[in-house]
Amino acid sequence: MLEKYDVRTDLALEKKERFDADNVEVKGVILEEDYDEELEIRTTTVIIETEKGAKIMGKPVGTYLTMEVPHMAVPDEDYHREISMKLAGHLKELLMKNQIISEAKKQNFSALVVGLGNRKVTPDALGPFVVDNLYVTRHIVNEYGKYAMGLEHANAISAMIPGVMAQTGMETLEMVKGVADITKPDVILAIDALAARSSRRLNRTIQIADTGISPGSGVGNHRNGLTKESLGIPVIGIGIPTVVDAATIVNDTMENMIAALESSKSLKGVGDVLKSYNATEKYELIQELISPHLNGMYVTPKDVDEMVKQISFTISEGLNVLFANNMLA
């Protein structure tokens, strides 16, 4: 049974959907859905409540919020402002739920935004691009106090682009921990490009999780996670699927094919034969057929350069709105 659900995906929602498709109930996991008709944005909240649920889902206990925005790649400025506002709202919810901000301390918190990924590899450059457009304030608050910004209260925002291990020789965790130990932010927000399971997710999905960044996730495959445990500071992970693993796409299509053959009557009984295979036999059949040349290959839309730039603006804007006082007031 487990082989089927044992697929790597960075999206809690995709994992949950696999179980739901077979009407398998996962104990300790709650699913909530919300649909904004006007903006056509579906927000799904997966809450993993127990360690048992965490084990089945293959993800730590916590809250995973997924926004599905069908037109996220369409360059419409007004629409993107709405997405940014909505994203800011969801981030605020998570920050309050985790008591990082409260009614009493809404406008005096400090955050370190970390843009994960490799600036030189287009689908992995999303994190660095988000930081490029961020409005940082920590140095102003530190130097002149909050009044310098014409405000009674102001958040101290800092940001870093650590780079990837092949460029730095260091774990991302080492760099972020070093900087956080010195600057002591109240919370870390880590932005990362993800590999989705389905090409349907590309262009249109944002996942926010209060569990940080898991080891092994992301396009760049972080070896060590960025979490409250590893950093000593709460971490909100913001992940956006920008690629699909090529082998995944081929694998999925063949699973579909086997399913189609199995169920089809018009296909003259071939399904009966395939039905007699067990999961392992099917898995081996598929693996045999996938070209070894697909290793390290990714599926991306042709306009991925433009798309990554576009989405990074929307995320930066969401963070800028979140950190500005009017939103949190």
Next chain:
Amino acid sequence: MLEKYDVRTDLALEKKERFDADNVEVKGVILEEDYDEELEIRTTTVIIETEKGAKIMGKPVGTYLTMEVPHMAVPDEDYHREISMKLAGHLKELLMKNQIISEAKKQNFSALVVGLGNRKVTPDALGPFVVDNLYVTRHIVNEYGKYAMGLEHANAISAMIPGVMAQTGMETLEMVKGVADITKPDVILAIDALAARSSRRLNRTIQIADTGISPGSGVGNHRNGLTKESLGIPVIGIGIPTVVDAATIVNDTMENMIAALESSKSLKGVGDVLKSYNATEKYELIQELISPHLNGMYVTPKDVDEMVKQISFTISEGLNVLFANNMLA
């Protein structure tokens, strides 16, 4: 029968291989192979000699030279110089075969290099990148004469990056024809990023053809070809596969799967059933299973940014060697 061979590929070699796989002899088409053991470069020359051969191959009469260089993406400077030298040699052959240069007029010809594709879309940026690194001389020769370059003879090299229709509102053909009509080069060399059928070709293949650039080819899909017919000047096309169409990869894997099912005895007779399908039925089965989300999706290696830059240097260097006098002397 034809359905099987009716696949779009920009590489004459890939087309030929499809026929060869089934031992189908194509009349009017000659295949020559050469293997350089030291450099591990396989060079295949497909010569389409007759209109009948052209019709079957789906490509115009002419010479198509394919270099397969397994380590083309490896950043080894010395090795790349060797590839560049070899490329220059093959280009020289084609230029002499087409009587663009001759023993008498080896060092006094003029060439316009056209870098096709979209600079802003990584896998399509190869053409523009090649031109970025080219050594142009036409303006020096025109202004000061060949002696200014310390040479008795010198080729007048010019270059342009026309951009793509979505950026210019013009056909590439209109722009190249306009410039060629005024500057009257002896030959046009057009560089283009191609979509290959097989991920095995990525990173490692260069095709040179004396038929120019065909309509509908390239990552950017040129609507009108750049050919001697359309431009009034001989055109050498230099194409390098940088992406594979995602639907193609899925399609191919499923074809493999059907073939495996058909031939396998261990698979308990399922093959017998599939064998009873005709080609159209199989094609429909596959199309039904390919996700519509794969439209416009490409498969590329993760390091495509680095790879395109690397290969563009090798191509530029090949052209620089070709145009410099010592090579052609």
Next chain:
Amino acid sequence: MLEKYDVRTDLALEKKERFDADNVEVKGVILEEDYDEELEIRTTTVIIETEKGAKIMGKPVGTYLTMEVPHMAVPDEDYHREISMKLAGHLKELLMKNQIISEAKKQNFSALVVGLGNRKVTPDALGPFVVDNLYVTRHIVNEYGKYAMGLEHANAISAMIPGVMAQTGMETLEMVKGVADITKPDVILAIDALAARSSRRLNRTIQIADTGISPGSGVGNHRNGLTKESLGIPVIGIGIPTVVDAATIVNDTMENMIAALESSKSLKGVGDVLKSYNATEKYELIQELISPHLNGMYVTPKDVDEMVKQISFTISEGLNVLFANNMLA
């Protein structure tokens, strides 16, 4: 006398100011000024009416419109939209004055936008950047007709980035003429980065001229002009100063110094001595003191990368507004 006014500047306004400073009246040259208090934009129109005026001004007969926008480098979206609207309005005036568009033919004209300069040299990249953000329509109008755009009338806009001679081996004029001969636009709009005389102009000035682009002008120093005479089609030049020649700045400061010494009483009579020099002696004194290392040096603001990007958006937007029907209707 003439030495003093014989300074190279691409801005007709700067030339005119030199004469005005000394109350020298230039016959055949009209100056009109307009000040928009709300936007703080000063628009000056220099009209050179006669060949005699042209000779004195060192610029061809025609209309030169200069917008001075003090806050052009400030990243305020709303303000930039206003500048773009104003720019579109001035361009429309020039197009009507030159009978390129008229009440009868307002929405059916075709324009070729040419982004001059070198994309790889920041202060010279303005032209290419403007074209990057342009909305081109010619291919849509040609393919599907104006109705495809949901419009009764539509302008056919095309664009090209010719590159510079060191990259192409061709004169810009050759390339633009080639493309224009084939595509036959009603008008050419050429965008170019200029060298100003005064650092005060940087960041804040747009010059529009119905005389096209003069030979020897621009950061990249075009050898041949783009004019109605050379191209057979009316050319509107749009120039934006992005650098000042370093030698110019030093020269100007020293001229100021001499003037200060001459006029100053408190400086204990040194002025009397300098007054006895003639213009040639002063010029020689200054030239002797300017370091030869300043050749090829430019003065730019530190944030020129950001500034050029910012201004290019404003210009593109101005053109997009101009070409869209609502503006010209």
Next chain:
Amino acid sequence: MLEKYDVRTDLALEKKERFDADNVEVKGVILEEDYDEELEIRTTTVIIETEKGAKIMGKPVGTYLTMEVPHMAVPDEDYHREISMKLAGHLKELLMKNQIISEAKKQNFSALVVGLGNRKVTPDALGPFVVDNLYVTRHIVNEYGKYAMGLEHANAISAMIPGVMAQTGMETLEMVKGVADITKPDVILAIDALAARSSRRLNRTIQIADTGISPGSGVGNHRNGLTKESLGIPVIGIGIPTVVDAATIVNDTMENMIAALESSKSLKGVGDVLKSYNATEKYELIQELISPHLNGMYVTPKDVDEMVKQISFTISEGLNVLFANNMLA
């Protein structure tokens, strides 16, 4: 007197030259010169030995090595390899002099390379560009041991690009200290773009200092220095002048002018008057004449984009050579 020598420059050599020009001997400061005739590289070593010397020079006690390479901007690969070798040699000297490496510990040291500056501002991007081309090894050594690299000994090289305060909200010092505290390198090498006093230095100068990076230095003006005192680890600073302050150039030319007027007999006695001014009066005269528009303006060669890229390759290559075993063996 002091006013004259009180000019800001990041180059110890420029400071020393000012004193030498007037035959002012500075106690506690030693100057050594070496000229490589073949490569035309002049290497000057300024050793500040005493605190008194440090006070006069306005720079901390330590060794400042300046390479002057007239053709550093010329794109000749072989020549650049020679510069890189020479740079590596000088760095090795400084590392040995400071006992960071020794005969016993030549191939087992760890270094953190810091690319200072702003990637988005061309003349300040040199540091980040150097790191882009660096060969880092720390992660390989940590993961697989030195044998993984086919070596008995190997240096553990890491690298970071901290960004600038306006982008990060953090002091560069905070970020580097954080990362160094966690990763504990034996030495930090910090690369920075400098502002030179004289345009003659641009394109051709590399300064290496074992005093690290001083506060207030660099194009980006670091508020806090990166030094052994502030970081607890020895810091080698590598600085390359890429710009000259525009006001500096104007100031210098006017100083020259005043000097010329003072000394000239042919200038009819004007010098006598100026001679009667004291230093403060002259300084005020000049400041009055410098345009306020020159604030924040820099003088750079037109091809600064290409030049910064070219030089960054040479520096990276020097570091790669230094860190590879063959050099230090």
